[in-house]
Amino acid sequence: MLKKSLFQLHWFFGISAGLVLALMGITGAAVSFQDEILRALNPSVLHVEKQIAGVLPPVELVEKIEGASGKKVSMLWVETDSGNAARVIFTAPPGERRGPMRYFDPYTGEFMGDVTGQDFFGLMLQLHRILAMGDIGRQITGACTLILVFFCLSGLYMRWPRQWKNWRAWLTLDWNKKGRSFNWDLHSVAGTWCLMFYLLAALTGLTWSYEWYNKGLTRLLSDSPQNERVRSGRGPAPSGPAPTADYAAIWSSIYSAAGPGLSSYNVRMPPVAGQPATVFYLLKNSPHDMARNQLTLDPATGIVSRHDRYSDKSLKAQLLTSVYALHVGSYFGIIGRIIVTIAALAMPLFFITGWLLYLDRRRKKRQIKDARKGLAQPGSDAPAWLIGFASQSGFAEQLAWQTAGQLQAAGLPVKVQPLANVSEQDLQDSSNALFVVSTFGDGEAPDSARGFERKVLGRALSFDSLNYAVLGLGDRQYQHFCGFARRLHTWLGEHGGKTLFAPVEVDSGDPYALRHWQQQLGLLTGQAPVDTWQAPSYDNWTLTRRELMNPDSSGSPVYLLGLSAPTTSSWLAGDLVEVLPRNCPWAIEHFLDGLGIDGRATVEFDGLSQTLEQALASRQLPESRAHLVGLHAQALADALVPLAMREYSIASIAADGVLELIVRQELHADGSLGVGSGWLTEHAPVGSSISLRVRRNSGFHLPNEPVPMILLGNGTGLAGLRSLLKARIADGQQRHWLLFGERNREHDYLCRNELEEWLTAGDLERLDLAFSRDQAEKIYVQDRLRESADELKKWLADGAVIYICGSLQGMASGVDHALNELLGIEEVDRLIEQGRYRRDVY
Numbered sequence: 071m072l073k074k075s076l077f078q079l080h081w082f083f084g085i086s087a088g089l090v091l092a093l094m095g096i097t098g099a100a101v102s103f104q105d106e107i108l109r110a111l112n113p114s115v116l117h118v119e120k121q122i123a124g125v126l127p128p129v130e131l132v133e134k135i136e137g138a139s140g141k142k143v144s145m146l147w148v149e150t151d152s153g154n155a156a157r158v159i160f161t162a163p164p165g166e167r168r169g170p171m172r173y174f175d176p177y178t179g180e181f182m183g184d185v186t187g188q189d190f191f192g193l194m195l196q197l198h199r200i201l202a203m204g205d206i207g208r209q210i211t212g213a214c215t216l217i218l219v220f221f222c223l224s225g226l227y228m229r230w231p232r233q234w235k236n237w238r239a240w241l242t243l244d245w246n247k248k249g250r251s252f253n254w255d256l257h258s259v260a261g262t263w264c265l266m267f268y269l270l271a272a273l274t275g276l277t278w279s280y281e282w283y284n285k286g287l288t289r290l291l292s293d294s295p296q297n298e299r300v301r302s303g304r305g306p307a308p309s310g311p312a313p314t315a316d317y318a319a320i321w322s323s324i325y326s327a328a329g330p331g332l333s334s335y336n337v338r339m340p341p342v343a344g345q346p347a348t349v350f351y352l353l354k355n356s357p358h359d360m361a362r363n364q365l366t367l368d369p370a371t372g373i374v375s376r377h378d379r380y381s382d383k384s385l386k387a388q389l390l391t392s393v394y395a396l397h398v399g400s401y402f403g404i405i406g407r408i409i410v411t412i413a414a415l416a417m418p419l420f421f422i423t424g425w426l427l428y429l430d431r432r433r434k435k436r437q438i439k440d441a442r443k444g445l446a447q448p449g450s451d452a453p454a455w456l457i458g459f460a461s462q463s464g465f466a467e468q469l470a471w472q473t474a475g476q477l478q479a480a481g482l483p484v485k486v487q488p489l490a491n492v493s494e495q496d497l498q499d500s501s502n503a504l505f506v507v508s509t510f511g512d513g514e515a516p517d518s519a520r521g522f523e524r525k526v527l528g529r530a531l532s533f534d535s536l537n538y539a540v541l542g543l544g545d546r547q548y549q550h551f552c553g554f555a556r557r558l559h560t561w562l563g564e565h566g567g568k569t570l571f572a573p574v575e576v577d578s579g580d581p582y583a584l585r586h587w588q589q590q591l592g593l594l595t596g597q598a599p600v601d602t603w604q605a606p607s608y609d610n611w612t613l614t615r616r617e618l619m620n621p622d623s624s625g626s627p628v629y630l631l632g633l634s635a636p637t638t639s640s641w642l643a644g645d646l647v648e649v650l651p652r653n654c655p656w657a658i659e660h661f662l663d664g665l666g667i668d669g670r671a672t673v674e675f676d677g678l679s680q681t682l683e684q685a686l687a688s689r690q691l692p693e694s695r696a697h698l699v700g701l702h703a704q705a706l707a708d709a710l711v712p713l714a715m716r717e718y719s720i721a722s723i724a725a726d727g728v729l730e731l732i733v734r735q736e737l738h739a740d741g742s743l744g745v746g747s748g749w750l751t752e753h754a755p756v757g758s759s760i761s762l763r764v765r766r767n768s769g770f771h772l773p774n775e776p777v778p779m780i781l782l783g784n785g786t787g788l789a790g791l792r793s794l795l796k797a798r799i800a801d802g803q804q805r806h807w808l809l810f811g812e813r814n815r816e817h818d819y820l821c822r823n824e825l826e827e828w829l830t831a832g833d834l835e836r837l838d839l840a841f842s843r844d845q846a847e848k849i850y851v852q853d854r855l856r857e858s859a860d861e862l863k864k865w866l867a868d869g870a871v872i873y874i875c876g877s878l879q880g881m882a883s884g885v886d887h888a889l890n891e892l893l894g895i896e897e898v899d900r901l902i903e904q905g906r907y908r909r910d911v912y
Contacts, residue, residue, distance in 0.1 A: 095417025134179030212279030249725025310342030319372025513553025787876025
């Protein structure tokens, strides 16, 4: 909870105060080397010729300056042996706090002329300190400086890596990252480099923003706080008679205190008579340019009332004296000034990367909102049609919204709800209902509908006033095809519900069955659909990479595949791809063998003329060919049904710039490869086209809030979990626990380097591995979960979401059983209902 709150405050302040801090950084960097830049621009004004006799004493300088200008000197700043022009500030005109400043030759007392660029740096300093907006600007910059302290501390806490002693986890940038991942890495790594300098600049800069802070720092660090001079307030200038000054006596006191090691002195006269003058002087052996000694004396007599030597002070008092030197870095010499200047120039980097991360976050939230947004309800007093859906991979949800759109186009009000949210009362209060439900595994309800089936389905309820229809989605290769849809249809009918039309069952997204459902809806509404639901379109992606991930493994080969889109494409972590595979030439040749048909014969197929071999590449080739003997080429092509698409979990995020899949070769008993895995991992040449489309899988998307995540998977199931981790790491989240299982650590540890780098950097808080064949007793993911039962409950108490990706038989069912055992069936159902138990299994 603390980390979540800090994260929200961090980005909120970043997008609000970030611009001011960026401006303060740029302007601060601009004035860091102000004196050196001005000297380079004005060599004839700010450089003077040294003379053996040395600089004139103050009494002669002031006499010449006041005689030439007709004005009283208020401040005199002279460097005794640098060859730089000296500075004088004259007494302020009535009503003003500060008079004009001029440069003069300390060896002759002659004025040196105007300085080009002085006004520019004056503006930069005003912008840096008060945004050139007076007291209002001072309050803004002060608040932003406090926020900078918060940025440093909260940023440090949020990115604290698990392996905090590893310097690479703190300070190295991964240049291979792209998009959001790179922006996040740049933001956090650069922030670590600049952290101490920003803290130092903020904690010292606050002395110019807040009087209370200045006084508090003085009391904390001064050796004698009761006698320490505190920076005066910003009220009106005091009025009274001008002070009388004996510069000969003042110079005698300065030289007596400093001796021949004097490097520079700064005489500051009081604004009115009766107050002491202040002299700051610097010795040639001073550790830095602000290690000043201070004299407090009577300007009329030169008698010293207080002498504060820098070398006599304690370390904390020296730091108090050196606040400005610490602020600009000169406390650490020229290297310190350069580093602080670079850090100041980097300030806009955090504003820019922070905004890019924020905008990307907003874009993703809009995508999720658009994907889930409901339909506007037309003005109608008629009861709404209830459209309930139960989806495992998102397809049923998509069809439910399309169904709602068709009804609404006919003027009917609709209410779309996941079946998990449909209560007994909703069913009994509805006059018309449509159910779009998928069947998961071999006849099971989707995860999201498990609670509905256990709590509602099967109860003795009365639905005498309910008219309903069911659209079931399934796969005929399973024995209990559309099992959940059939159970739902039977239960509704047995308890008084009246069917609007016979259930429509869809095998693997069969477009003809979907069209039939749409036609039935048209008959119900009395209005033909404006747009006929079309079969999904596939794009030709390019296979750019194929890398064996488990060389020398005793199991089937696993490949990391990279595909590039023909045009700009995007997807969310957790989404799937549907791939249209192709039969390999050997399989087509083997199929035609014995049929007596030449594969080079021309046929008309999908409106195109092509050879029979080309046509058969996309058709299912049955093992039994007896019923096909004697057919000519065209009849054979027409008799065969298309190959079904294959689904794969996406293993990358759109910011990577490449769509990655992790695919294991399926090996049949006769030694042949599975059609889909064989096409992707062996038969399709690298550089060839793959027919593919991205499909939304909303049930496996990231949570909307930055809650902890527990991810469990085995084998190629790492693909879906990897995309989730990549997206969350790009968002700056680190509370992730991965439990992953495979055969052997040596050969089957998929993505090993990447996972261990995440663990070292703290992006993965915990990694538990289960290699089943590395010991006599096999160990699986569910076993690791049982071993960590207490930790599991702690994470869930913190709001963690569970994600499972991998094989249904074995791992997923084993983990499900373990969760029911450790948490209880009701608690697991509650997690499902809350969207905190999500599965992408096969």
